[in-house]
Structures are given as C-alpha cells and as structure tokens.
Amino acid sequence: MTLTVPALRARRVRRNRRGPVAVVGAAVFLAVVVVAAVAAPLLAPYSPDATSLLDSLLPPGSPGHLLGTDSTGRDVLSRLLYGARLSLLAPLGVVLASTVLGVAVGLVAARGPRWADLLLSRTMDIAFAFPSLLLAMLAVAVFGAGLAAPMVALSIAYTPFVGRVVRSLAVQEGSRAYVESYAVMGFSTTWVTLRHLLPNLAPALAAQAALAFGYALIDLATLSFLGLGVRPPESDWGSMIAQAQPAILQGLPASAIVPGVTVLLTVIAVNLLGEHLGSSVGRTDRERA
Amino acid sequence: MTTTVDPRPVLEVEGLSLSVPGHDGPVPLLADVGLVVRPGETVGLVGESGSGKSLTIRTALGLTPRRARTAGRVTVDGLDVLSAGRGELRELRRHTAAMVFQDPRASVNGSRTIGAHLVEGLRAGGVDRRQARARAVELLERVGIREPARAMRRHPGEFSGGMLQRVVIAGALSTNPRLLLADEPTTALDVTTQAEVVSLLTSMQAEAGMGMVFVTHDLTLAAAVCDRVVVMYAGRVVEVAAGDELFRSPAHPYTAALLDAHPGLHGPRAALRAVPGRPLALAETPSGCSFRDRCTEADDACAEEVPALRRHGGSDAACLRPGREAWA
Numbered sequence: 001m002t003l004t005v006p007a008l009r010a011r012r013v014r015r016n017r018r019g020p021v022a023v024v025g026a027a028v029f030l031a032v033v034v035v036a037a038v039a040a041p042l043l044a045p046y047s048p049d050a051t052s053l054l055d056s057l058l059p060p061g062s063p064g065h066l067l068g069t070d071s072t073g074r075d076v077l078s079r080l081l082y083g084a085r086l087s088l089l090a091p092l093g094v095v096l097a098s099t100v101l102g103v104a105v106g107l108v109a110a111r112g113p114r115w116a117d118l119l120l121s122r123t124m125d126i127a128f129a130f131p132s133l134l135l136a137m138l139a140v141a142v143f144g145a146g147l148a149a150p151m152v153a154l155s156i157a158y159t160p161f162v163g164r165v166v167r168s169l170a171v172q173e174g175s176r177a178y179v180e181s182y183a184v185m186g187f188s189t190t191w192v193t194l195r196h197l198l199p200n201l202a203p204a205l206a207a208q209a210a211l212a213f214g215y216a217l218i219d220l221a222t223l224s225f226l227g228l229g230v231r232p233p234e235s236d237w238g239s240m241i242a243q244a245q246p247a248i249l250q251g252l253p254a255s256a257i258v259p260g261v262t263v264l265l266t267v268i269a270v271n272l273l274g275e276h277l278g279s280s281v282g283r284t285d286r287e288r289a
Numbered sequence: 290m291t292t293t294v295d296p297r298p299v300l301e302v303e304g305l306s307l308s309v310p311g312h313d314g315p316v317p318l319l320a321d322v323g324l325v326v327r328p329g330e331t332v333g334l335v336g337e338s339g340s341g342k343s344l345t346i347r348t349a350l351g352l353t354p355r356r357a358r359t360a361g362r363v364t365v366d367g368l369d370v371l372s373a374g375r376g377e378l379r380e381l382r383r384h385t386a387a388m389v390f391q392d393p394r395a396s397v398n399g400s401r402t403i404g405a406h407l408v409e410g411l412r413a414g415g416v417d418r419r420q421a422r423a424r425a426v427e428l429l430e431r432v433g434i435r436e437p438a439r440a441m442r443r444h445p446g447e448f449s450g451g452m453l454q455r456v457v458i459a460g461a462l463s464t465n466p467r468l469l470l471a472d473e474p475t476t477a478l479d480v481t482t483q484a485e486v487v488s489l490l491t492s493m494q495a496e497a498g499m500g501m502v503f504v505t506h507d508l509t510l511a512a513a514v515c516d517r518v519v520v521m522y523a524g525r526v527v528e529v530a531a532g533d534e535l536f537r538s539p540a541h542p543y544t545a546a547l548l549d550a551h552p553g554l555h556g557p558r559a560a561l562r563a564v565p566g567r568p569l570a571l572a573e574t575p576s577g578c579s580f581r582d583r584c585t586e587a588d589d590a591c592a593e594e595v596p597a598l599r600r601h602g603g604s605d606a607a608c609l610r611p612g613r614e615a616w617a
Contacts (some may be wrong), residue, residue: 186383
C-alpha cells in the first residue's frame, strides 16, 4: 500500500499536465462550432452569398458586420457559420469511412490467417508511401473537382493509418488470456473478435478517429484552398481563405485570417480531445491489468 | 479401483506424442503420454513447469500449438480429438468439456459484467435469453456467490480472486460438461481461498458425476484431492498411483524427490532436500530414463532405454528399480 501511493500520485500529476481547463475549453469550443454549423440559418445575420460591393472588405468590428466582409462584400460571419457545415461534415465522412475500412483491415490482419496478415500489412505499407493529399489530387484530376472524389481518396488514404493501429492493438488484446478462454468455451475467432476484442478497442479507436478528423479537416481545407475541393456556390473555410487572397495583396488580410484561425482552433480542439481520450484509455487499461 | 462395471472413460489419452517444428528439426514436447479419466473420477496431473501437463489437457480440447505434429490417440466422450473437424471441436468445447484456468482475472473479459459472461456461455449452448439469465443466477448461488442477482451486474474487477474463480467455475459448469479440465485452478489464489475453491470443485464434480483432470504442481494437494495421480516429468508419465498410495510409498525416485522437497508440518524438523539439477525439457533429456542424470539411484542400465510403466505395489512406475526399499 505504502509503495503504491507515491506511484499513484506521480501518475496523476503527469496526467494533469494537459490540464482539464484545456480539455473543457476544447470541448466547449467544438460544441459551439457544431451548434453554429447546425443552426447556421438561424444565427447568420445575412445570407452567405449576398454580395454588396459598397460594403466590401470592411474590417472586423464594423457595425452590422461583426467579422467584417470579404472582397465582394459578403458577411464573413455568415459565411463562416454556413461554411462550418461542409468543413465539419466532409472530414466526418472521411473519418467514418476510413475507420470502418481500417477496423475491418486491421482485425482481419490481426486475427485472420497468416497469409491475410501478410497481404494486408504489405499493402498498407505500400499505401503509406503515397501522401494522402497527392492521392486526393489525383482523384480530383481523374474524377473532376468537387467534394466526392477527394473524400473517397482521403478515406482510402487514411485507412492504413487506422488499420495499422487496429492491427497492433488487436494483436496485443488477442494475446490476453481471456481470448483463449473464450476459444476454449467453443466460441469462434470471429465471434470473440467482434464481441470482445472490438468493444475493448473502442476507446483507443475513438482517440485515433479524433486525430484523423483533424488531419482530414486540414487536408480538405487545403484542397478547397487550391480550388480542388468544394465548388462554388458552396463554400467551406478553405475556399474562404482562397477567395480572400486578392484582399491579402491589398493589405486587408482579415477575411482570410478569420477562417484560417477557425480551422486552426478547431483542429487544436479536436486533437486535445483526442489526446485526452487516448490518455484515459491508458488509464483504464492499467486498472484492468 | 476394480469395480465390476468399468464405465466408458470420458477422457482417454493413449500414446500421445507431440512435437513442434524448431530451427533444427522438430522439438518433441510430449512422448507416449497416457491418461484415463472415467465419469465421477478425479485424476491429478502433477509435474514441474514445462513437464507437459498443461499441454496434455489442452490437447484434449484440440488446442495444440501452431504447426504441432501429434501421434497417438486422444478421445473425449467418444470423439477422436486429434482428427476432429472444426465444428466437432466447437461442439466438444461448448457441451462436452470445460476448462478452468489458473488466473481467473485473466480468463474473463474485464470490461463486461459477470452476468454477460455467464449468459453468453449459456446462450452459445443453445439456451434462450431469459432462461440463460435465470440459470446464471442459479449457478452463481450454487458456487456460493452472495446476492447472485446483484452480482450479475458487477464487473470482474469488483470480485476478489477466489470469488472470481467461483464465477469462472460457474461458467465452466453452466453447460453440464462431462469432463472438467482444471489447469492449476488454485495456483493464483491465497491458501485459505485455495481450500475453498478446491472443495467447491470436488463437490460440484461429485454432484454432477463429471470426470475431472486436476492439474497442479502441488503433489500433496493432488494426493489429497484425486482418486489417481499421474506424475509427469519432461513430457513423459513416470508414475501413476492412487492419491494416498503415492503419498505413502512413492515408487518412482522423481515422485519421492518431489515429496522430500515439500516441507511438512508434522514430524521432526528436517532440512528440505531439493532435487539436484533443474527440470529438463523433453528435447534435452538424456537417452534412456529422462530422470537418470538427476537420480541418485541411476546406473548404466538406466541409459539403455526408456523404462516402460510397470506395476509396483499400488503404483505403475517407469523405473527399473522402483520403490524406496530398492534404493540405497
């Protein structure tokens, strides 16, 4: 008992380094972003596409335009709120698709026959060699601009990241004695994998998914910035930055900075939450052992 | 031993040899292992770590190591395990035989409730959900868990080791198996809990008329609990005897050495005599008797061939000069 107490305390101190304030802040910020995206029509003071050349390039804080206007006089706040929808939904789709694919690939590699592991693991190694963004651009080149092609391409590109994590976690979890004891009870490998292994991996998967969401958000914003993602009249945060480029040259960067900072804060918040999830996974794992 | 009717054994191992591929040729792990368990009988399987006792009972469930080569015959309740297909093995594990492991903490999924664990096993045996719940509560009560209905909602982490081993035993017995394989079921528990778990196992076994294999490295415990004790050394059976007989007059020098190495509560205090050398794996044993280079009685004759099991008093021993009276 006396031995474990200092050890416990040391661990707690280490975990609290990324304080709860940051995690709570991140959660609150993300909640606000999600509410903004859902309730954009209610919250936005203007239509996101309403132009007014007389009011173009107003600085943030101007009367009637809280975050200013862009070079065609569109209200930046309204565009930010509406843009949140695609900016969040598209990476969400990528994360869901790559998680489902990655889990399938990882579990088969970890628990299936040896040849399947060889095949899948080597395929993932090769897939790692292609930068995901490059793959997405290639997809755009082949299938044309728009969100669908890069989303599919990114989903495939992220699958090996998820797959490799799932494989190593499943191998580790599969070596626990309880897995053998269920086999002894006459349960098939598939049953034990889906009913016992997968639920036990879920927390780690959630952490992984949060990190992937951040990457996907940046990648998709990058594509939109390059004009390869969202097509006008639709817009997301990436295309807002792209459209603000002429204004930056005129020395009025506000309409680019606002969506840029939003992307940055969202990604940081998602990563903080993901890291927090990951550390609580480690904690429950230690308690179980 | 000699009853008029000899009921059909639930487990019969005959001439079982097993080897796994190694860097330079196959590595033998078991050689010519024999074992018979009849319904209602408890057979102890005793030996040091690596003597092949766990491997033997795992083989009885078809759990051989990857790419292992086997020879001989293993029959569980009429099923030839070594040539059984996947489906037959699944049926065997679900209905005919059950296993209790050393560490209860490790043998259940820690993130699910006890109830979920028991119900899952019962459902796999073809019981419907509501009946499975009722039966699980009943089983928990029978193995001595207080407030079984509430215990169903608890997680393994909320039980002590002994209590959790009771839960595991409840799970193993839930499908009314004909054969129970207990792989050092008390080794991970403290001594008082050990006694409770052992008496629970034996009473459940007697009640259900199951055959039980009790694997342990504690010779005294085996002698107390089992009808018959099979002593293994380096992948071979060296002695088979009734529990009390073995304790009173060990016929094989290895059995005697094991008993001498065990501290006793009674009698004059004497220094413990450790067995010289270390336990060997089958692959590194000398020619002839596996035990001969650790045996104080060995001579040139012991090197010639592996001694067969021969009757000596109440025992069958694989020794050329069995029985203490033959030793210097």
